Structures are given as structure tokens and as C-alpha cells.
Amino acid sequence: MDGGSLPEKAGLSGLELATLLEQYFPSLEIKLVEQLSVFKCEEDEEIAMLRDLLLKQRSTEGDIGHWLAAMIARRAIEPGHLWEALGLRDRGELSRLLSRHFAPLALRNVNNMRWKRFFYRMLCEDEGLVMCTTPVCTHCVDFNLCFGEESGESRMAERRRDFLLQAARPVVAGDWPSELPQGSAIAPSSEKASQDLVSRAEG
Numbered sequence: 001m002d003g004g005s006l007p008e009k010a011g012l013s014g015l016e017l018a019t020l021l022e023q024y025f026p027s028l029e030i031k032l033v034e035q036l037s038v039f040k041c042e043e044d045e046e047i048a049m050l051r052d053l054l055l056k057q058r059s060t061e062g063d064i065g066h067w068l069a070a071m072i073a074r075r076a077i078e079p080g081h082l083w084e085a086l087g088l089r090d091r092g093e094l095s096r097l098l099s100r101h102f103a104p105l106a107l108r109n110v111n112n113m114r115w116k117r118f119f120y121r122m123l124c125e126d127e128g129l130v131m132c133t134t135p136v137c138t139h140c141v142d143f144n145l146c147f148g149e150e151s152g153e154s155r156m157a158e159r160r161r162d163f164l165l166q167a168a169r170p171v172v173a174g175d176w177p178s179e180l181p182q183g184s185a186i187a188p189s190s191e192k193a194s195q196d197l198v199s200r201a202e203g
Contacts, residue, residue, distance in 0.1 A: 007039040011047065011074025012067060014039030020067055047073050049123055057105035068101050082116045091115075 007014045014036035021028060043051070050073035058065040075085040083094040094115060098106040109118045 005039050007036060008042070009074070011043065011051075011070040011072075016067060016070075019063070023063075043074070046077060050076055050119055053119060053123055053126070054102055054105065057102055059103040060101040065101060068097075076116055076119060081114075 007017045018036040051069050054069035078085040083091050088094050
């Protein structure tokens with residue numbers, strides 16, 4: 001999550017985040033209660049409306065349902081796809097999460113609308129407002145915004161790839177001369193390593 005404190009970006013207070021980590025990641029050796037407890041959750045009206053929409057239609061009670069509603073609402077105001085903002089691998093993971101923990105709401109998305117657009121449509125309908133410019137979705141100029149493809153590389157995969165590329169860069173750059181002097185030979189150990197790589201590739 002870029003910019004801001006972790007609790008703020010997660011939509012939780014510092015104490016809520018610390019409790020979540022202790023409850024679901026007990027093997028963490030670093031205890032973060034004291035460090036995180038100073039962070040308060042300051043949400044705006046838009047986040048509160050989204051959170052309340054999710055809370056009213058959750059199928060998982062207790063802390064986990066509350067935490068998920070708060071986190072989803074906070075990440076929904078970020079740019080890009082919601083599944084990306086939540087650090088998930090694809091839209092399918094988000095759909096399964098919502099179906100499990102917010103089943104009544106998920107069941108209302110019968111036309112498989114993009115989740116972020118669907119949330120805001122539900123908010124408008126609950127307030128008696130109309131977000132759409134036409135009564136039939138297929139006739140709307142915003143059809144692709146609501147139902148378009150939500151594919152792409154997840155942020156986690158992108159960052160892992162960037163990390164691996166960065167880690168491999170010194171090896172790729174190396175200290176090999178651009179041209180070997182005439183008559184010179186590659187060191188036996190390097191030649192053997194090259195043969196091993198070829199053997200594995202052919203196998």
C-alpha cells in the first residue's frame with residue numbers, strides 16, 4: 001500500500017489491525033499493539049456509506065465481518081480494480097470473498113457487474129437515486145465501465161516480478177567482458193555450468 005499509514009490504508013484503527021494480526025497471524029514475533037495503537041481510523045462519509053452497505057448485508061458476524069467490511073470500503077476508493085487494491089490475485093478471488101462473507105449483497109450482482117460499480121449502484125438505489133443514464137444496461141454509453149473485463153497482473157505478482165528482476169540484475173550485468181580476447185577460453189567451471197543449464201533445458 002503506497003503512501004500513508006498501514007492502518008489508514010487498511011481502513012482500520014491501529015488497535016483493530018493489531019488485534020487482527022495477533023488473532024490470525026499468531027506466529028508474528030513482533031508485537032505491534034503499542035506501535036499501532038496510536039493510529040486512529042479517520043474515515044470520510046463515502047467510506048462510511050460503503051462500509052455500512054457491506055455491514056448490513058454481511059453473512060459473517062463478529063470481528064472478521066466488521067474488519068472485512070471496513071477494509072473493502074476503504075480500498076474501494078482507490079483507483080483501479082478493487083481486487084487489485086485489496087492485494088488479491090484476480091477478480092475471481094474477490095467474488096468468492098464477497099460470496100462467502102457478504103452473501104446477500106453478492107447474490108444481487110446477477111449480471112456480474114464490476115464490484116466497485118455495483119457497490120455504488122446499490123448505494124444509489126438505497127437512496128432512491130438513479131446512477132444509470134438508460135434503463136437498459138446494454139444501451140448505456142458506460143456499459144464497458146460497468147461490465148468490462150477486469151483482468152491484469154496483480155500488484156503482488158508485479159512487485160514480486162520487479163523484486164526478482166532487481167535481484168537478478170547484478171548477475172545479468174556481471175563482469176563479463178563484452179568481447180573475449182582472441183584465443184582466450186571460458187573457465188572450465190563456467191563451461192560446465194553452461195553445459196548443466198543446457199542439459200536441464202533439454203531434459
